[in-house]
């Protein structure tokens with residue numbers, strides 16, 4: 431089902447971070463939200479995942495109005511997110527981090543699992559099997575026992591993606607998935623994200639700075655500048671839009 435963002439405005443004490451922004455994420459597509467620094471991308475992301483409350487406007491996902499829900503309730507609807515800065519337990523092995531991703535799917539609960547009750551044990555075995563499958567899909571199948579903190583940064587980003595997939599989401603929110611990666615790693619993650627869309631049929635909203643990745647990956651692109659939507663369309667169209675070019679040139683002149 432589509433995610434419909436309608437007229438969303440977010441104000442922080444006098445500053446309008448998002449100003450009447452609308453876009454629709456079609457099912458089974460990769461939808462990128464891009465824009466220069468301070469354009470409102472993170473704010474938008476935080477509204478979709480329930481971390482920030484919109485001042486006005488609506489975000490519909492099926493029958494649910496996401497602007498009225500807590501992050502926990504939004505996650506329970508099958509909307510998973512990753513973070514710009516990795517948020518994994520560094521001392522725990524990969525497998526434990528991934529099992530935490532399955533928390534909302536665990537019927538027996540962690541208390542029963544901790545007591546090793548038979549039903550909980552059977553359930554844990556099933557979850558572990560699925561976790562191993564997802565790890566394989568993401569290319570970290572051989573690393574399940576390794577503490578996350580010992581892995582290179584690019585691999586940790588994969589673990590984060592795998593943990594989000596362990597929630598069995600229908601919609602995945604990716605916050606700068608290739609930030610801090612080198613060229614080769616970027617291409618690999620782009621390929622992986624395409625596979626998530628094509629093989630798992632998951633819709634993806636992507637906030638990303640790297641234009642190359644966005645142009646290669648996205649089916650649809652929404653461009654923000656100073657909190658306003660200045661363009662929306664397929665990558666090739668958006669890339670040639672004079673307003674978009676101006677926004678990015680302005681941004682690079684400022685930082686030059």
Ligand SMILES: Nc1ncnc2c1ncn2[C@@H]1O[C@H](COP(=O)(O)OP(=O)(O)OP(=O)(O)O)[C@@H](O)[C@H]1O
Nearest residue numbers: 442445446447465466467468469470471472473474
């Ligand atoms: N919690 C907050 N309180 C006050 N102002 C905020 C808050 N979060 C964001 N802002 C402001 O809202 C505006 C949009 O910021 P936002 O982080 O959404 O932009 P962005 O496009 O994600 O930028 P970047 O690419 O630099 O991460 C900025 O002016 C920022 O300072």
